[in-house]
Amino acid sequence: MPDVDRERAWLLTVDGAPQSYVDLDEPEHLEFEYARRLGHVLDTVAEPGRPLDAVHLGGGALTLPRYLAATRPGSRQDVVEADRALLELVADHLPLPAGTGVTLHPADARAWLQSAPDRSADVLVADVFGGSRVPAHLTSLAYAREAGRVLRGDGVYLANLADAAPFAFLRSQLANFAEVFEELLLIAEPAVLRGRRFGNAVLVAAHHPFDVPTLTRRTASDAFPARVEHGPPLHAFIGTAHPVHDEDAVPSPEPPEGAFGIG
Template sequence: MPDIDRERAWLLTVDGAPQSYVDLDQPEHLEFEYTRRLGHVLDVVAEPGRALDVLHLGGGAFTLPRYVAATRPGSRQDVVEFDRGLLELVAEHLPLPAGARIAPHPADARDWLAKARADSADVLVADVFGGSRVPAHLTSVAYAEQAARVLRGDGVYLANLADAAPFDFLRSQLATLATRFAELVLIAEPGVLRGRRFGNAVLAAAHRPLDVTALARRTAADAFPARVEHGPGLRRFMGTARPVRDADAVPSPEPPEGAFGIGIG
């Protein structure tokens, strides 16, 4: 069950696992490593301050929607969260900023995508975990097709995933997204990419080149430095991985005990 620990600066936990960190007075503050990396991408997808239409799959405590509302005022955001109880808890204890154009929707992420209007989002952020694993139905080519349909031509897809060496899941997700997007970027902590530990990785996909230079500069200077992989290096990392079809889709791997000190989704 979800719970909020007020003694630890608004830390949301689900079944005892830390999920989201929210500072109601400073929504620009992103505590967890993976949210900071998602935030870095959101900062460079368009000129600073430009309002965006953003679709979030997975709500948590609405950390990223609050961040977008603070850094890009006027943005229109939809947040799809399967756990209705979590939505109610957040609404009661962590109210959204007045005037923020953030609409919560209790629904399954893929069902929502299938019904969403085409070319309706500038950014799609996928941060969906069933417990500690990405659900299988959000890992396939058919899912990627729906995501690409909902995004505008210059839109950007972002996903928070988790894996460890030999990175079978992460490589398969890159191959899957490559069936629908021309540009791919991977952001992760160097120790994770070297296979030293299980951890989060942020994937960005688009039909247009992303500002990799600006992104690499931001991630390298972060309090939790990360590496940005793209182009030939990322294709080498992907190797011979094959796209995932619905019939073959499986959830992301179960993290080892103690893998996440803070935050998985």
């Protein structure tokens, strides 16, 4: 769907749920709140402009691969998307510029990850939704361990998740990654963290201390302000949640009607 307010901007929806927004003339423009938060993390994972080896699980309209290619030229990026028809649609209607260093893989995210070499990525971005839910096989401790294996020692994992109070799903995901990574952050709108509504939350995991002050300033001053939780408050949020094993894994919760509706 074209955006009438921006000449070459497009909104991609899948089964009625908004999935991606891209401006072909301004790839640095991130429209969705969660995408802006992922962008803030990508801006702070390394010194500005440094190319990264990135893996994107979930393709959509390739919003973040375009963003990373524009803000960190020379980056090598793999995009893994199970929906081959979606990749073809995006390639036909919203083609990537030549020389962006992005390789598309029509494959299941976890299967591709399991075949990836050890310590081969600087950044792993997970934004995988089957319709409006994260598939169950991407919500287990075994999946988190695969992510940890593929990332380098200074690598960073980012995931777009969605939940609402009492946050059973979100707490379980944090518990999974706490088993694998030393550092965890959670970025979300204060109203979501207070349990007032269903919404997105960005999970960040790393083996090294993150630049929390810089990320906090960026997210707080954004057009859509968000809060960064880390340290003791985040551990308190996790509470007694336990990691989830494959045999017990379930998809993320179904959003309430209208949670991500578009006008």
